[in-house]
Amino acid sequence: MPVANRTAELPLGSVSMEIRGFRRAEEGEGGAATDTPAATFELVFTTGAAVRRYDWVNGRYYLEQLQVTPEAIDLSRLERGAPLLNSHWAYTLEDQIGVVDQPEIAGGVGTVQSQLSRRDSVRGIVQDLADRVIRNVSVGYQRQAVEMVAPSEEAGMWVYNVTRWTPLEVSLVAIPADIDSQVRSADGRLPDGRQIRTYPCLMNEAEPATQQRAAAVLAAAPPTPAVGDQAVVRSNPPGATMPATTGGNAVPDSPEVIAARAAGAQAERTRQTEIRAAANAARSTLGADADALAVRLIDAGTDVDGARREVLEALATRSAATATRGAADLRTTADEVETARAHMEDAIVLRVRPGATTFGERTIDVAGARRFRGMSLIDLARRSVTLAGGNPDGLTRREVALASLNLDSDARRSAGMLSTSDFPNVLANTVSRSLRAAYQLAPRTFAPWTRRSTAPDFREKAVVQLSELTKMQKVNEGGEYKMLKFGESAEKYSLSKYGGIIAITWEALVNDDMGAFDRLPLMIAEEASGLEGDIVYGILSANANMGDGKALFVADHGNLAGSNGAINVTTLGAARAAMRKQKGAQGRALNLTPDFLIVGPDKEQEANQYTSVNYVATKGVDINPAYNTALTVIVDNRIEGNTWYLSSTPSRVDTIEYAYLEGEEGLFTERKEGFEVDGVLIKARHVFAAKAIDFRGLYKNPGA
Known part of the structure; x- marks a missing residue:
């Protein structure tokens, strides 16, 4: 079979470097970090060398090629001073070992000037750099635009050209993906003036039949070692004898041997990639041990299936050693960002209501909120920018407000934020909980004598009266039971939606205006509660x-006094008698008794007088009967003049039913980062309705 050959340029595998201006603290200097001059040097963070990666979306390997031009690379992070990390770790401040800045793109190479930290924990790294032990550099970046180029031949590999990208950090690493990223000397020149260079490498593409013949040749040869993501193909395996020579010149290897070596290199790359993928999938359980496991399996020559079994065994061992809990004892923990957000909310509440111990349904963490004590709203916004991975140093108060509220992409880029800020959530949660807390505390005088319900949607709801069940029928021996049915009479109503918007603008943050967390929630909650009343x-x-076409209180319903009268023993007795005489729609005697006396402010004293056990009558006819003292007085200023009402308990007969939307019982809020307003919009939504269901449990006297 013919062999298709092509030549590709591969980067040189190693480059020398040196550190200049380095001085180690002498004995007796105290060993303090400030006694040691800062180590500064130049780093090559990219040369655009192709890196082999895997596309999990399309299920294929590809070569990623970073374009190294001033137009392709956003250098804003590096210009402000990006972190120099230890092997891309960024979980604690100890992981940052220095800072890089002054980026420059020239001749297809990206360089930065770096300075290492002088703290004790970094001294070993500085020493290794001085001793030329650490030489490799890698860059962590974010892709903005990728051009995917299909292979020109069937067996070729896709090339993903990254045409716009932003370096986020630079790391000193043991094995870089771009093996041409190395450490240079402080003056920017390579030792002995050498330039980074490449050399040609023959790439072989064999037909399937040729590959089968080559497999037998490859079986006797040891696996080809690899460095990072780039396999190293040797002309002869280590320890092997040189091929026969003629006249002092080596005889070229046969096409089968060349193909075998290329196939072996590809197989080894695939093996290592699959093993790393298997170990990485277990990282959530194994943690850093996943990397050590991958290295051990690769060095041992374990095949992919065997490596996967080893990973599963490691997972089983770790799970067996970890205490597990049953479903009834599941616990949820919050990460640091969530904890900080909750503490910020508590700090804002304590500023508004000093001494508060609860916030809605949650107990305030006073100790946690203390870390934000004394901070203004703009100070909290700065901390939110930091938690989002940014650096607010040097930003104006306006820029901090815009960045923390996610209102301006330029402000977010200036802050160097890695993600959106959680500060809008902090503000919205604080307002929402303040609203709900104030709403729950607002008085509702109608609750005791009405019945609460829910509706699944906004369509008209029909409520059948409880008193309309048909009578029970006598059942003779061996007879059949009859079905009990509700009558056809029903009251209908539907929910209505009410609401308003609170705006927390960036000007409010700059001015440290706490009104949105104090006065406005209370006013809206009072409005929602008042609307219900x-x-x-x-x-x-x-x-x-009502549904029968007659008014709620009318003589035909037997629930309206024949003449106006003040509250006294006589009028209360007449009202009680009228309620006892009420019958259901099927003619059944209900024998209702009043439980609530509902009056306005003008009748409050009179109502309490004739229901109090302590009232001393001047005449025998004015003595309060015991049953009147059992009445509960409800006073509401919406009842004007001398009118008064009696109501039976809603557990015996329907009176007035009020309803919320199912799943949104009470006052609910939604948040939106404003477009019409430069700030966070918090919408308060209240869905509510009420309807008189049955006239029999209510009685009215116009009063006198």
């Missing part, structure tokens, strides 16, 4: 028609 008591005063 207006609707419920409006039913009594409106005296609208």
Whole structure:
């Protein structure tokens, strides 16, 4: 079979470097970090060398090629001073070992000037750099635009050209993906003036039949070692004898041997990639041990299937050693960002209400909130930018406000934020909980004598009266039981939606205006609670028609006094008698008794007088009967003048039913990062409705 050959340029595998201006603290200098001059040098963070990666979306390997031009690379992070990390780790401040800045792109090479930290924990790294033990550099970057180029031949590999990208950090590493990224000397020149160079390498593409013949040749040869993501193909395995020579010149290897070596190199690359992928999938359980396991399996020559079994065994061993809990004892923990966000909310609440111990349904963590004590809103915004991976140093108060509220992409880029800020959530959660807490504390005088319900949607809801069940029928021996049915009479109503918007603008942050967390939530909560009372008591005063076409209080319903009268023993007795005489739609005697006396402010004293056990009558006819003292007085200023009402308990007969939207019982809020307003918009939504269901449990006297 013919062999297809092509030549590709591969980067040189090693480059020398040196560190200049390095001085180690002498004995007797105290060993303090400030006694040691800062180590500065130049780093090559990219040369654009192709790196082999795997596309998990499309299920294929590809070569990633970074474009190294001033137009392709966003250097804003590096210009402000990006972190120099230890092997891409960025979980604690100890992982940052220095800083890089002054980026420069020239001749297809990206360089930065770096300075190492002088703290004790970095001294060993500085020494290794001085001793030329650490030489490799890698860059962590974010892709903005990728051009995917399909292979020109069937067996070729896709090339992903990254045409726009942003370096986020630079790391000193043991094995870089780009093996041409090395450490240079402080003056920017390579030792002895050498330039980074490449050399040609023959790439072989064999037909399937040729590959089968080559496999037998390759079987006797040891696996080809690899460095990072780039396999090293040797002309002869280590320890092997040189091929026969003629006249002092080596005889070229046969096409089968060349193909075998290329196939072996590809197989080894695939093996290592699959093993690393298997170990990485177990990282959430194994942690850093996943890397050590991958290295051990690769060095041992374990095949992919065997490596996967080893990973599963390691997972089983780690799971067996970890205490597990049953479903009834599951616990959820929050990460540092969530904890900081909760503490910020508590700090804002304590500023508004000093001494508060609870916030909605949650207990305030006073100790946790203390870390943000004394901070203004703009100070909290700066901390939110930091938690999002940014650096607010040097930003104006306005820029900090815009960045923390995610309102301006330029401000976020200036802050160097790795993700969006959680500060809008902090503000929205604080307002929302303040709203709900104030709403729950708002008085609702109608709750005791009405019945609560929910509706699944905004469509009209029909409520059948409880008193409309048909009578039970006598069942003779061996007879059949009859079905009990509800009547056809029903009251209908539907939910309505109410709401308003609170805006927390960036000007409010700059001015440290706490009104949005203090006055506005209380006012909106009072408005929502007042709206409910207006609707419920409006039913009594409106005296609208029921489902039978008659008014709620009318003589035909037997629930309206024949003549106006003040609250006294006589009028209460007449009202009680009227309620006892009520019958259900099927003619069944209900034998209802009043439980609540509902009055306005003008009748409050009179109502309490005739229901109090301590009232001393001047005449025998004015003595309060015991049953009147059992009445609960409800006072609401929506009931005007001398009118008073009696109500039975809603557990015996329907009176007025009020309803919320199912799943949103009470006042609910939604957050939106404003477009119309430069700030966070918090919408308060209240879905509510009420309707008189049955007239029999209510009684009205216009009063006198």
